Amino acid sequence: MTVAPDEMANAIRALAMDAVEKAKSGHPGLPMGAADIATVLFTQAMKYDIADTKWPDRDRFVLSAGHGSMLLYAVLYLTGEPAMTVEEIRNFRQLGSLTPGHPEAGHTPGVETTTGPLGQGLATAVGMALAERMLAAEFGDIVDHRTYVLVGDGDLMEGVSQEAIAIAGHLKLSRMIVLHDDNGISIDGPLSIADSVDQAMRFESCGWRAERVDGHDQKAILAAIDRAKASDKPSYIACKTVIGFGAPTRAGTAKAHGEALGKDEIAGARKNLNWPYEPFVIPEHILSAWREAGARSRPARNRWIADLAAMDPARRAEFERRLAGVLPASFAGVIEAFKRAVADDASEVATRKASEAVIAAIAPAVPELITGSADLTGSNNTKVAATPAISPGHFAGRYIHWGIREHGMAAAVNGMALHGGFIPSDATFLAFADYCRPALRLGALMGVRAIHVMTHDSIGLGEDGPTHQPVEQIASLRAIPNLLVFRPADRTETVECWQAALEARHSPSILALTRQNLPRVRKRFVAENLSARGAYELSPSNGSAQVSIFASGSEIAIAIDAQSLLAEKGIAARVVSVPCLDLFEKQDHAYRSTTIGMAPVKVAVEAGVRQGWDAIIGADGVFVGMSSFGASAPYQKLYEHFGITAAHVANAALKRLK
Ligand SMILES: Cc1ncc(C[n+]2csc(CCOP(=O)(O)OP(=O)(O)O)c2C)c(N)n1
Ligand SMILES: [Mg+2]
Numbered sequence: 106m107t108v109a110p111d112e113m114a115n116a117i118r119a120l121a122m123d124a125v126e127k128a129k130s131g132h133p134g135l136p137m138g139a140a141d142i143a144t145v146l147f148t149q150a151m152k153y154d155i156a157d158t159k160w161p162d163r164d165r166f167v168l169s170a171g172h173g174s175m176l177l178y179a180v181l182y183l184t185g186e187p188a189m190t191v192e193e194i195r196n197f198r199q200l201g202s203l204t205p206g207h208p209e210a211g212h213t214p215g216v217e218t219t220t221g222p223l224g225q226g227l228a229t230a231v232g233m234a235l236a237e238r239m240l241a242a243e244f245g246d247i248v249d250h251r252t253y254v255l256v257g258d259g260d261l262m263e264g265v266s267q268e269a270i271a272i273a274g275h276l277k278l279s280r281m282i283v284l285h286d287d288n289g290i291s292i293d294g295p296l297s298i299a300d301s302v303d304q305a306m307r308f309e310s311c312g313w314r315a316e317r318v319d320g321h322d323q324k325a326i327l328a329a330i331d332r333a334k335a336s337d338k339p340s341y342i343a344c345k346t347v348i349g350f351g352a353p354t355r356a357g358t359a360k361a362h363g364e365a366l367g368k369d370e371i372a373g374a375r376k377n378l379n380w381p382y383e384p385f386v387i388p389e390h391i392l393s394a395w396r397e398a399g400a401r402s403r404p405a406r407n408r409w410i411a412d413l414a415a416m417d418p419a420r421r422a423e424f425e426r427r428l429a430g431v432l433p434a435s436f437a438g439v440i441e442a443f444k445r446a447v448a449d450d451a452s453e454v455a456t457r458k459a460s461e462a463v464i465a466a467i468a469p470a471v472p473e474l475i476t477g478s479a480d481l482t483g484s485n486n487t488k489v490a491a492t493p494a495i496s497p498g499h500f501a502g503r504y505i506h507w508g509i510r511e512h513g514m515a516a517a518v519n520g521m522a523l524h525g526g527f528i529p530s531d532a533t534f535l536a537f538a539d540y541c542r543p544a545l546r547l548g549a550l551m552g553v554r555a556i557h558v559m560t561h562d563s564i565g566l567g568e569d570g571p572t573h574q575p576v577e578q579i580a581s582l583r584a585i586p587n588l589l590v591f592r593p594a595d596r597t598e599t600v601e602c603w604q605a606a607l608e609a610r611h612s613p614s615i616l617a618l619t620r621q622n623l624p625r626v627r628k629r630f631v632a633e634n635l636s637a638r639g640a641y642e643l644s645p646s647n648g649s650a651q652v653s654i655f656a657s658g659s660e661i662a663i664a665i666d667a668q669s670l671l672a673e674k675g676i677a678a679r680v681v682s683v684p685c686l687d688l689f690e691k692q693d694h695a696y697r698s699t700t701i702g703m704a705p706v707k708v709a710v711e712a713g714v715r716q717g718w719d720a721i722i723g724a725d726g727v728f729v730g731m732s733s734f735g736a737s738a739p740y741q742k743l744y745e746h747f748g749i750t751a752a753h754v755a756n757a758a759l760k761r762l763k
Contacts, residue, residue, distance in 0.1 A: 114140035121175035124197035134361035135173030148398035155399035169226025170257030184399030224263030232520020234281040238500040268513025274312025308341035320344030448630035453622040459599035461486035477505035485532035515544035522553035530556035552611035563712035570737030580716040594661035597627035601636035639689025652678035666751030
């Protein structure tokens with residue numbers, strides 16, 4: 106029995122309106138409007154096998170308009186993802202279900218990336234498309250897939266979309282195909298109240314191929330996708346749709362966007378769509394047509410498995426290691442040798458330079474490490490001999506010039522990590538972490554291993570002044586769950602923090618690094634990665650400590666000088682280095698309490714705001730740091746001006762002792 110294309114699409118529409126109705130919340134408009142687009146993608150255009158949603162060579166599908174989650178859940182159920190039962194659809198938006206309000210990667214099989222914050226999916230997909238080309242440049246045709254993105258009007262209005270579109274067009278990511286649910290409606294009403302961009306012209310001007318089709322004409326959509334596949338540019342297809350297609354009074358209006366339709370409207374939609382079936386019931390002939398579609402690419406997957414088996418065994422092992430995200434066997438040895446080598450180097454160094462040396466040392470042994478910068482290559486120190494830059498259409502390389510697009514960069518780096526095969530890192534100034542923040546947050550929520558090198562980490566950058574001097578950034582980044590914020594103090598800690606970041610498979614990391622030179626504070630080689638504990642006693646006291654001084658990064662040297670000043674006054678003090686407060690909080694109670702210690706006076710020193718430090722020093726601890734924005738001056742003057750000096754730390758401790 107042949108099933109009409111609109112019956113296939115109506116199955117999505119019915120599941121979406123029924124699930125939203127049962128949950129009494131959710132967004133029926135997008136799934137009902139974009140059902141024809143999804144039907145074309147999942148029954149004809151895309152290469153995937155629902156039997157293995159992790160097949161490395163599957164086409165990726167990103168629902169950037171994450172509020173339309175029921176579209177994706179319906180497709181996963183219809184195509185036959187075993188975990189996505191009709192029970193899960195009935196439990197839409199309920200605790201513990203596989204059908205949360207917005208799609209969550211790592212939670213629901215078949216969801217490629219977490220979406221919901223508009224624009225993120227599109228920018229993340231750029232990283233997936235880029236990773237695909239870069240991996241293909243390394244391993245050849247065993248990597249050969251596309252990245253499809255469904256965007257709504259909202260995704261395209263968000264600023265990050267411009268960064269994403271511009272870099273994708275520039276790099277000629279021809280395997281990226283964006284389908285726009287061009288319904289002209291968002292929450293407040295018709296788009297015309299707030300937007301008059303010609304999207305096709307916009308994409309074209311960014312180096313994309315663009316065209317417009319009727320989003321309810323499945324033949325036309327497929328033909329446009331076929332043309333997109335043949336293009337040497339990324340493609341944008343505006344699919345003119347009606348939001349809430351089928352709903353008798355709400356279709357085409359903002360009322361269809363984000364609330365349950367209600368009994369009468371649903372009854373009317375069933376009539377309009379010629380869908381006489383009970384809620385959550387998909388008739389056998391339609392379900393089996395969908396299930397067939399879900400297995401359509403099985404022969405392609407079997408061919409791929411055979412191709413993989415036929416690969417040269419050593420290359421195959423390397424390819425599989427890369428996809429598994431396991432560091433090379435040589436990694437630990439390379440790190441240890443380098444750490445041993447720097448242990449004897451007593452010269453001063455900026456941690457950004459120390460980081461460059463780490464990258465130079467490990468990049469040859471860790472081919473999955475990708476570096477890059479948002480136009481601050483010479484300041485971030487992320488480019489080394491082993492990381493040549495890629496260029497438009499040429500993806501053999503390991504360095505990405507992202508342009509001045511911090512938000513798009515951070516999102517794309519998430520996408521590269523999600524795609525697999527790479528440990529991506531990027532870079533900018535720490536003050537501009539704020540420009541990356543939505544992507545940093547999503548990366549942390551998803552648990553991707555992405556490493557963000559953020560240099561110029563305090564007033565220590567000096568003359569560029571308060572606009573460029575991070576004050577609250579470190580604290581605000583520490584506030585993001587599962588984001589590891591590292592602030593190393595010297596060469597050795599910089600090696601250790603890089604190592605910890607690379608080994609943190611399910612967390613993104615920030616490496617906050619200095620512009621200014623710092624003295625060596627770790628004087629003896631220790632095999633253990635002490636920074637990975639988050640905090641450790643760096644300089645013990647001579648006798649029972651009366652003062653514990655906690656610090657990170659550039660303020661460690663100040664803490665050690667303060668320790669000497671106190672010793673001159675007969676006060677025993679110890680110094681604890683805190684390169685990663687987040688990791689310290691994960692240590693067991695015994696380690697935490699011995700590291701924090703029993704000294705009656707606790708002092709923390711960091712050239713940032715106090716927030717977060719009370720976890721160590723308590724509410725009556727002494728904090729020496731910043732409580733205002735910085736200023737423009739040579740950095741030594743600024744440290745004096747803001748009172749972040751050894752003398753000030755020692756005096757503050759003495760005062761508290763009395
Ligand atoms: C960054 C961000 N801002 C705001 C929202 C809230 N929001 C969710 S959907 C939406 C409107 C989106 O319009 P459109 O993409 O056209 O979706 P449609 O109404 O057509 O389904 C808004 C403002 C969000 N999810 N993310
Ligand atoms: Mg819309």
